[in-house]
Amino acid sequence: MQLLDNGVKSSIPALTADASSDSNERPKNITIIGGSGRMGQLFVQQLSAAGHNVSILGSKGWDDADTLLSRADLVLVSVPIERTIDIIKLASKYLSPTTALADITSIKTQPLQAMLEYHQGPVIGLHPMFGPKVESFDQQKFVVCPGRNDETFEWLLDWIRILGGNIIVCTPEEHDRLMVFVQATQHFSRFSLGAFVAQEQVDLNRSLLLSTPNYQQEIDIVKRLFAQNPQLCVEIMLATEERCHAIARLASTYSRLAQLVEQKDRSGLIQEFEKAQEFISNFRF
DSSP states (O other): OOOOSTTOOOOSOOOSOOOGGGOOSOOOEEEEETTTSHHHHHHHHHHHHTTOEEEEEOTTOGGGHHHHHHTOSEEEEOOOHHHHHHHHHHHHTTOOTTOEEEEOOSOOHHHHHHHHHHOOSOEEEEEESSOTTOSOSTTOEEEEEEEEOGGGGHHHHHHHHHTTOEEEEOOHHHHHHHHIIIIIHHHHHHHHHHHHHHHHTOOHHHHHHTOOHHHHHHHHHHHHHTTSOHHHHHHHHHSSHHHHHHHHHHHHHHHHHHHHHHTTOHHHHHHHHHHHHHHHHTOOO
């Protein structure tokens, strides 16, 4: 199947079997804006493997926007966070009122508001809770934030379920509130640890020989973080003011606890531990 990106075909291998046999619907015409990026390419390949007609609209392909967008059944926006709103505004000028519009950005409130404002047709917000290196969608989580004419997207959500994906529905506000902790502060914590290890010139190979399983797991996570594009990591931390403020509060907590350590304040540290212990023990994982 030909994948349009200024005349360039996709070269990545197929990752899944044809999932379209489970549906009697005709193949969809799908355009992925930003489909040349790593996450965009993953969706290009998965949707193509399911038998759909998938085209890519790249940053230099907007001369073909009318053709690629106006005739699409689904337009999927897969661009960096800071460009998402502008791309939604621009793409909406070319969309048919019946075209389904979705995004896969890691923030949801502002993109969903923009899609609802600038497009009259079906709208939904998606957030795949995984990176582009996954081998399949099996057991992967997809957060879904309903927007407008949700039934239009049932084929898409059914397709995700067929591939083994787990659909989690929530409001965009809840999503963004929880992603402050699920993504932003976690990235900052591991970013900080990686920066500290580099600053201290730790011999990681030697340390792993002497490590506990927990230490090895943490270093593996930090290593995966620093294998990413640095721009992506920074975008996730800086995506919203709420994320920036939460990271600042986390840093303040680090500073407060570090001061207790520096002062060798055992009772203060135990009190802080017990306070957190009481809160966390209320949850059953």
